[in-house]
Amino acid sequence: xxxxxxxxxxxxxxxxxxxxxxxxxxxxxxxxxxxxxxxxxxxxxxxxxxxxxxxxxxxxxxxxxxxxxxxxxxxxxxxxxxxxxxxxxxxxxxxxxxxxxxxxxxxxxxxxxxxxxxxxxxxxxxxxxxxxxxxxxxxxxxxxxxxxxxxxxxxxxxxxxxxxxxxxxxxxxxxxxxxxxxxxxxxxxxxxxxxxxxxxxxxxxxxxxxxxxxxxxxxxxxxxxxxxxxxxxxxxxxxxxxxxxxxxxxxxxxxxxxxxxxxxxxxxxxxxxxxxxxxxxxxxxxxxxxxxxxxxxxxxxxxxxxxxxxxxxxxxxxxxxxxxxxxxxxxxxxxxxxxx
Amino acid sequence: xxxxxxxxxxxxxxxxxxxxxxxxxxxxxxxxxxxxxxxxxxxxxxxxxxxxxxxxxxxxxxxxxxxxxxxxxxxxxxxxxxxxxxxxxxxxxxxxxxxxxxxxxxxxxxxxxxxxxxxxxxxxxxxxxxxxxxxxxxxxxxxxxxxxxxxxxxxxxxxxxxxxxxxxxxxxxxxxxxxxxxxxxxxxxxxxxxxxxxxxxxxxxxxxxxxxxxxxxxxxxxxxxxxxxxxxxxxxxxxxxxxxxxxxxxxxxxxxxxxxxxxxxxxxxxxxxxxxxxxxxxxxxxxxxxxxxxxxxxxxxxxxxxxxxxxxxxxxxxxxxxxxxx
Numbered sequence: 001x002x003x004x005x006x007x008x009x010x011x012x013x014x015x016x017x018x019x020x021x022x023x024x025x026x027x028x029x030x031x032x033x034x035x036x037x038x039x040x041x042x043x044x045x046x047x048x049x050x051x052x053x054x055x056x057x058x059x060x061x062x063x064x065x066x067x068x069x070x071x072x073x074x075x076x077x078x079x080x081x082x083x084x085x086x087x088x089x090x091x092x093x094x095x096x097x098x099x100x101x102x103x104x105x106x107x108x109x110x111x112x113x114x115x116x117x118x119x120x121x122x123x124x125x126x127x128x129x130x131x132x133x134x135x136x137x138x139x140x141x142x143x144x145x146x147x148x149x150x151x152x153x154x155x156x157x158x159x160x161x162x163x164x165x166x167x168x169x170x171x172x173x174x175x176x177x178x179x180x181x182x183x184x185x186x187x188x189x190x191x192x193x194x195x196x197x198x199x200x201x202x203x204x205x206x207x208x209x210x211x212x213x214x215x216x217x218x219x220x221x222x223x224x225x226x227x228x229x230x231x232x233x234x235x236x237x238x239x240x241x242x243x244x245x246x247x248x249x250x251x252x253x254x255x256x257x258x259x260x261x262x263x264x265x266x267x268x269x270x271x272x273x274x275x276x277x278x279x280x281x282x283x284x285x286x287x288x289x290x291x292x293x294x295x296x297x298x299x300x301x302x303x304x305x306x307x308x309x310x311x312x313x314x315x316x317x318x319x320x321x322x323x324x325x326x327x328x329x330x331x332x333x334x335x336x337x338x339x340x
Numbered sequence: 341x342x343x344x345x346x347x348x349x350x351x352x353x354x355x356x357x358x359x360x361x362x363x364x365x366x367x368x369x370x371x372x373x374x375x376x377x378x379x380x381x382x383x384x385x386x387x388x389x390x391x392x393x394x395x396x397x398x399x400x401x402x403x404x405x406x407x408x409x410x411x412x413x414x415x416x417x418x419x420x421x422x423x424x425x426x427x428x429x430x431x432x433x434x435x436x437x438x439x440x441x442x443x444x445x446x447x448x449x450x451x452x453x454x455x456x457x458x459x460x461x462x463x464x465x466x467x468x469x470x471x472x473x474x475x476x477x478x479x480x481x482x483x484x485x486x487x488x489x490x491x492x493x494x495x496x497x498x499x500x501x502x503x504x505x506x507x508x509x510x511x512x513x514x515x516x517x518x519x520x521x522x523x524x525x526x527x528x529x530x531x532x533x534x535x536x537x538x539x540x541x542x543x544x545x546x547x548x549x550x551x552x553x554x555x556x557x558x559x560x561x562x563x564x565x566x567x568x569x570x571x572x573x574x575x576x577x578x579x580x581x582x583x584x585x586x587x588x589x590x591x592x593x594x595x596x597x598x599x600x601x602x603x604x605x606x607x608x609x610x611x612x613x614x615x616x617x618x619x620x621x622x623x624x625x626x627x628x629x630x631x632x633x634x635x636x637x638x639x640x641x642x643x644x645x646x647x648x649x650x651x652x653x654x655x656x657x658x659x660x661x662x663x664x665x666x
Contacts, residue, residue, distance in 0.1 A: 069410070101447035111446040118413060119446055126433045129406025136407060137414025140366070140392065160433065163403040170398055324448040325482050326579065331505035332532030 008286050009218055014060070015286050016295075018217045021056035022274045023299045025077035028086060031303045032076065032093060036252060040311070041093050043106055048074035050215070050247035053273030054180050055081045057220025058148065058242070061228050065145050067138070069118040069131040072152030072180045074246075079110045082117050086302055087309035096313035103316045104324065116145070125151060125158030128177065132164050135173035135237075146231045147175045148224075154185025156198050165239070169205035174231035176224065177202070177239045180214060182246035183267075187258035202239030214242030215273045245271030341526045348518040350492035351381040351457075354499035355419065357528065359389050362417060365503060368395040369404055369421030378423060379459060379518045401431035405456060409439050412454040412508075419503055424470045425460035425512055428477065439508045440483025453506045457499070460488075461552055461600055462648055463516035468636035471644070473551070473600040476607045478510045479578040485509040485533060486578040488550045492522035497531030498575060505533055514551040534576045536584040542570035545594040545661050547654070548585060548611055550574055553598045553630075559651035564658060577607060585611065586618040593624035594661040598654055603631040628657045 008015055029047050036045045048055065051074045059081035062068065070078040079089050084100060092099030093107050100110050111119035118134060121127035131149035138145045155161055156179055168175050179198045183190050195201060199209035208230065212223050220242055227238035245267035249256045256264070270276075281287045287295075345353070358365050367385060369377075373396040376383030386394035397404050401422055408418035422428060428435045435456075442450050462471035478484045485507045489495035495513055502509040531537075540558065544567050549557040554573050561569035570588050574580060589595050595615055597608040608629035616627070630649045638644050656664075 067414070099447075101445060101449070104447045105445045109445045111442075111449050113413075113446070113449040118410070119442065119450070121433070121438055123433050123437050126406065126438055129403055129434070130410030130413065130438065132403070133407035133410025133412070133418070134414040135410075137411045137416045140411075141415060160402045160406065163398075163400045164406070166398050166400065167403045167407055171395075324444050326485065327443075327451070327506045330485060330507065330533035330576070330579075331501040332530055333534040335532060 008280055008284050010221065012286050015281055018056050018060055018221065019277055019281060019287065020295055020299070021060065021081050022052040022217065022277065023295060024080050024086065024302065025052045025055060026274050027299045027303045028080060028090070028306070029076055031307060032090070033252070035307060042095055044251055045107055046073045046075065046251055047248045048077040050182060050245045050267070050271055050273065051077055051180060053217035053277060054214035054220050054242045054244050057217040058150070058178055058224045060221050061224035062146070062148060065116055066228065067116040067118055067134050067145060067147040069127045069134065069147065069149040070120045071125065071127045071150045071155055073124065074152070074180065074182070075108060075110065075120055078150065079117065083115050084110065084112050084117060087306040090306040091310040091313050094310040094313070095315065096310055097316040097320070098309065098313040102320070125155035125161050127151070128161050128164030129167065131175055132167045132173060135168065135175035136171060138174055139171070144232060145174070146228050148178060148228070149175065150178045150180055152185065153179065153181040153183070153190035153193070153198055154188065156201060157193070162201065165202060165205050165207060168237040169207055172236040175237045176227045176231055177237065178224065179239065179241045180244060181241055182244045184246050184259070186250045197241055199239045199241035207236070208238040210238070211241040211243065214244040215271050215276065217273055217277050244273070247271060342523040343526055344521050344523055345492050346518070347489070347492045347495050347513065347520045347522065348379050348381050350496035350524060351499060351513055352383060352385070354496045354503070355382065355385055356388070358419070358500055358503045359385065359393060364415065364417045365419060366393040366395065366416060367419045367421070368397050368408065370397055370399055370423050372396060372421055377421070379515065382421070401427045402434060405431035405434035405439065408454045408456065409434065409442065409452060412452045413450050417453050417503065419455045419457065422456060422458040425458040425474045426469050426472045427458065428456070428474055428510070435478070436481055440481045444483060451506060452508050455502045455509045455511055457502070457511040457513070459515040460512040461514040461516055462637045462644055463552060465639055465641055465644060466515070467639045471637035473512070475510070475512055475577045476601040479607065479610070483508060484578055485576060487511045487533060487576050489513045490550050490554045490573050492520070493524050494531065494573070494575065496524055497529050498533070501530045501533050504530070509533070516552050517555070531575070534579055534581055536572050536574045536576070536581040538570065538584065538588065539573045540569065540571040542568035542592065544568040544592055545570070545596060545658055546585065546588040546592045547571045547596045547598060547658065548574060549598040551600060553600050553649060556649065556651040557598055557654050560655035560658060563651065563655045567658060567662070569658060580611065580614065582614050582618055586615050589615055590619050590622045593622055595623070595627040596630065596657050596661060597627065598630040598649055598657070600648065601631055602634055603629065604634045606631055625661050628660055630654060630657045
């Protein structure tokens with residue numbers, strides 16, 4: 001496993017950008033948790049605490065026109081890191097008409113075609129083949145864009161994940177598979193799976209593989225940048241395992257009886273990517289305490305505005321439930337027919 | 341002017357013309373390339389359009405259907421073949437959860453102009469996992485446009501429209517009909533989706549049937565020289581053209597729905613229910629449904645023929661509408 005958690009190795013501007021991305025994710029989720037507990041946000045809420053560095057580093061490695069198909073159940077951070085406006089994501093969590101999907105998707109299904117966010121196959125592990133198809137479209141249309149797709153350790157047990165590797169290798173497609181291994185598929189430990197590294201799953205297909213410390217945002221940024229660059233230059237797919245710790249339960253009501261107190265303590269001590277990175281940037285002077293506090297205040301204000309926006313937005317009209325199932329008219333429907 | 345072609349050639353001509361017409365169309369599936377498909381439906385296309393646009397795939401329906409979904413979102417117009425209609429189940433999540441739902445859950449952002457096509461139906465002793473008619477399965481999932489082909493004219497005109505349509509379309513041709521001949525126009529044509537066809541006009545009873553069952557219903561109608569039978573081919577099962585069937589029943593007062601799908605929770609009862617809701621007071625007799633009994637399609641020819649509705653059985657069902665015991 002590659003680990004390089006000592007020095008700040010990116011330019012100041014890039015470091016500040018990574019830190020800000022991580023902060024936005026953390027503050028967004030902490031507020032979303034409160035709003036969910038208060039009953040304002042309906043449905044499930046799968047939090048990503050512990051994944052922030054992986055999400056931020058991965059998305060910072062992409063060009064804006066590169067596509068992202070998200071997976072792995074920890075999603076909000078990926079939406080934000082891909083560049084979606086916080087207020088549209090929050091409004092979608094609320095089920096409001098101003099949400100990214102106009103309230104039709106919710107927490108698990110945020111899409112943004114303009115920003116090349118495909119969305120999520122919430123059945124877990126079914127987003128990889130659509131990502132392969134998106135990559136085929138980039139290759140056939142010669143767009144120069146790369147497709148990234150993420151999956152959790154749990155999802156790698158789905159046959160569809162392995163099929164996607166077969167197809168990506170078969171057509172040598174510009175796609176990067178990122179496995180965010182947070183050690184737990186709800187209550188099933190990743191270490192109970194047989195491969196030493198989950199990236200090993202790429203090896204039979206002669207796909208480039210690497211396993212990295214995903215709690216270190218710069219390691220993720222650097223490794224994924226290389227994979228994206230390779231894909232863009234025609235070097236084909238990669239499988240990157242980004243190892244993180246899930247610092248929270250699967251969802252709010254998860255009592256985490258499967259996790260030992262010892263492991264939880266260890267994870268909290270070494271696995272908080274935001275605390276780790278902030279301390280590093282402060283220690284080597286990349287940012288000052290004042291700059292950090294200013295950034296935090298800005299992000300906090302952005303989150304408050306997003307909540308305000310979501311609260312004040314209207315729910316969709318109930319008739320909207322029946323819209324958007326088909327694009328109508330169907331081909332030829334209602335015309336005289338026969339001739340084209 | 342028209343010419344006579346085989347049903348399978350109609351499939352191939354539709355693919356050929358749409359590949360020629362639109363650069364964003366590409367064909368993928370198992371053995372669609374040099375091999376030319378199990379029934380010859382893709383023969384010669386790879387030679388004409390190259391490996392870039394006529395793509396053999398590894399053996400995985402998950403990969404075929406799943407990648408086609410993403411390619412459609414990425415701006416292509418994928419036409420993806422499954423070797424048998426039964427195999428929509430091996431791409432179950434793609435078929436039931438992903439392709440039909442992503443346009444909706446994205447709030448209309450994702451456009452998925454994908455066509456999945458496959459041979460369906462029984463009659464050639466291909467056993468329980470290569471003989472099913474699955475348009476009832478897909479018809480149960482909002483988001484799919486579900487189309488069946490009955491004649492070469494249908495096969496070509498509807499397939500071309502399926503490829504051009506901006507929704508996910510499942511297009512099923514029937515493996516027993518592949519060498520059946522029929523007339524198609526010399527000039528280019530398409531047929532509208534979402535519209536049923538009145539294939540035969542009559543006054544006494546409306547029979548709804550598609551694919552092989554249509555041909556058997558037509559035979560039954562010929563047998564019954566004392567009954568004037570109107571036959572309607574739905575062509576698109578979802579969304580269903582209720583109006584055309586209801587108008588016919590308003591004229592005839594009687595309805596027999598025949599389909600090769602299993603009877604339980606099937607297309608037959610759905611169509612009957614829709615027409616009853618639409619025009620209850622037009623009925624002069626309770627409607628009759630005919631389909632495959634609730635068993636897997638058996639292999640042995642006499643067993644297979646036993647469970648498929650025959651022309652005689654359809655004729656009996658029609659007679660029963662006039663008080664003759666069925």
